[in-house]
Amino acid sequence: MKALTYIEHGKFALQEKAKPQLVSARDALVRVTLGSICTSDLHIKHGSVPRAVPGITVGHEMVGVVEAVGADVKTVKPGDRVTVNVETFCGECFFCKKGFVNNCTDPHGGWALGCRIDGGQAEFVCVPYADQGLNKITDSVTDEQALFVGDILATGFWATRISEITEEDTVLIIGAGPTGICTLLCVMLKQPKRIIICEKDAARAEFVRKHYPDVLLCEPEECEAFVKEHSDHGGADVVLEVAGGRDTFQLAWKCARPNAIVTVVALYDKAQSLPLPDMYGKNLIFKTGGVDGCDCAEILHLIEEGKIDTTPLITHRFKLADIEEAYRIFENRLDGVIKIAITE
Numbered sequence: 001m002k003a004l005t006y007i008e009h010g011k012f013a014l015q016e017k018a019k020p021q022l023v024s025a026r027d028a029l030v031r032v033t034l035g036s037i038c039t040s041d042l043h044i045k046h047g048s049v050p051r052a053v054p055g056i057t058v059g060h061e062m063v064g065v066v067e068a069v070g071a072d073v074k075t076v077k078p079g080d081r082v083t084v085n086v087e088t089f090c091g092e093c094f095f096c097k098k099g100f101v102n103n104c105t106d107p108h109g110g111w112a113l114g115c116r117i118d119g120g121q122a123e124f125v126c127v128p129y130a131d132q133g134l135n136k137i138t139d140s141v142t143d144e145q146a147l148f149v150g151d152i153l154a155t156g157f158w159a160t161r162i163s164e165i166t167e168e169d170t171v172l173i174i175g176a177g178p179t180g181i182c183t184l185l186c187v188m189l190k191q192p193k194r195i196i197i198c199e200k201d202a203a204r205a206e207f208v209r210k211h212y213p214d215v216l217l218c219e220p221e222e223c224e225a226f227v228k229e230h231s232d233h234g235g236a237d238v239v240l241e242v243a244g245g246r247d248t249f250q251l252a253w254k255c256a257r258p259n260a261i262v263t264v265v266a267l268y269d270k271a272q273s274l275p276l277p278d279m280y281g282k283n284l285i286f287k288t289g290g291v292d293g294c295d296c297a298e299i300l301h302l303i304e305e306g307k308i309d310t311t312p313l314i315t316h317r318f319k320l321a322d323i324e325e326a327y328r329i330f331e332n333r334l335d336g337v338i339k340i341a342i343t344e
C-alpha cells in the first residue's frame with residue numbers, strides 16, 4: 001500500500017509499504033477513507049517533535065472503515081465506519097480513569113499514531129486499543145463531517161470544556177487557524193455573551209467574518225485595547241490561546257480580566273515566561289495541556305444533531321497519490337488553504 005513516510009528531518013516521501021497487520025488482540029485494522037494534514041505533521045517534518053521516529057507512516061487525522069478486529073475488541077466490528085482518535089489510551093490506568101487520557105501510562109499512551117507508531121496518511125492503519133481509539137459514525141454523518149473529530153475538533157472541545165465558560169462571559173480566542181476555528185465552534189455552543197477573535201492573517205480573519213458574522217474580530221496590535229472596550233470588567237473573562245505565535249502567550253494574559261481563566265492550547269517552539277511581578281494582583285488561573293481526546297462520542301452526536309459543522313474548513317481535496325502536492329499547499333498556506341481532505 002501507499003504510505004507517506006517520515007524519512008528524515010525535512011523530508012517526507014510517499015512509499016510502498018506492506019499492509020499493516022493486527023498485533024494485539026485489542027487492535028483494529030482500518031481502511032482509511034478520508035484523512036487530513038495537521039500542523040503537527042509539519043512540526044514532525046521540521047524536527048520539532050523529537051520523539052517522532054524516522055521510518056514511520058505519518059498522519060493522525062482520519063476516518064475509515066473497520067476491516068478486521070482483534071479477539072478482545074468489543075465496541076466495533078468489520079464494516080463499521082469510524083473516526084480515529086489522535087491519542088492512544090488504555091482506558092484503565094489512573095490517568096485514563098480520570099479522563100486525563102493524554103497522560104495514559106501505556107508505553108504508547110498519548111500521541112503515538114503517526115508519530116511513534118504508523119499513522120494514517122496511508123491506505124490502511126492499525127489502531128491500538130480500538131475500543132478507546134475508534135468511535136462509530138452513524139449513517140447520517142458523512143466522512144467529511146466527521147473528519148476532524150479525533151484531533152482538532154477534540155482539541156477545541158476539550159479546551160472549551162476546561163475553560164468553564166458561562167453565558168455572561170466575554171471570550172477571547174487568539175488565532176483562527178483550523179484549531180482556533182474548531183475551538184470557536186465549541187465555544188459557540190456555550191452561548192457566551194461575546195466572542196472576540198484575534199487573528200493577524202487577513203485571509204483567515206475574512207474566513208471568520210464570512211462564516212461567523214456574530215464574532216468580533218481584531219488584530220494583535222489593537223487586541224488589548226479592543227478587548228477592554230468590548231468587555232464588561234476590563235478584560236476577557238476567558239482567554240483561549242490557540243495561535244502559538246512569538247508574543248501570543250503574553251497577549252493572552254494581558255487581555256484577561258482579574259480572576260479570568262487563560263487556557264493555553266498552543267504549542268510553542270520556545271520557552272515562554274510567566275512574569276509574575278507584572279501579573280501580581282490579577283489572580284489568573286492558567287490551564288494548559290495536550291488534548292484529552294475522550295469526548296469523541298459526544299462530539300459525533302453534536303455533529304449528527306447539526307450543532308457542530310466543520311465542513312467549511314475543508315478548502316482543498318487531494319488523492320493520497322498526490323499528497324506531496326497537498327503538503328506543499330498546506331505548508332506554504334497557498335490558495336487560502338485551511339484544511340485539506342485526502343481521499344482514497
Ligand SMILES: NC(=O)c1ccc[n+]([C@@H]2O[C@H](COP(=O)([O-])OP(=O)(O)OC[C@H]3O[C@@H](n4cnc5c(N)ncnc54)[C@H](O)[C@@H]3O)[C@@H](O)[C@H]2O)c1
Binds near residue numbers: 201220
Ligand atoms: N494542545 C493540543 O493538544 C493541541 C492540539 C492541536 C493543536 N495545538 C496547537 O494549537 C495551535 C494552533 O493550531 P493550528 O493547527 O490552528 O495552527 P495554525 O498555525 O494554522 O494557526 C495559528 C493561527 O494563529 C495566527 N496567529 C499567529 N500569530 C498571531 C498573533 N500574534 N495574533 C493573532 N493570530 C496569530 C495565525 O495566523 C494562524 O491563523 C498550534 O500551536 C498547535 O500546535 C495544540
Ligand SMILES: [Zn+2]
Binds near residue numbers: 038061086151
Ligand atoms: Zn493534529
Ligand SMILES: [Zn+2]
Binds near residue numbers: 093094096
Ligand atoms: Zn491509560
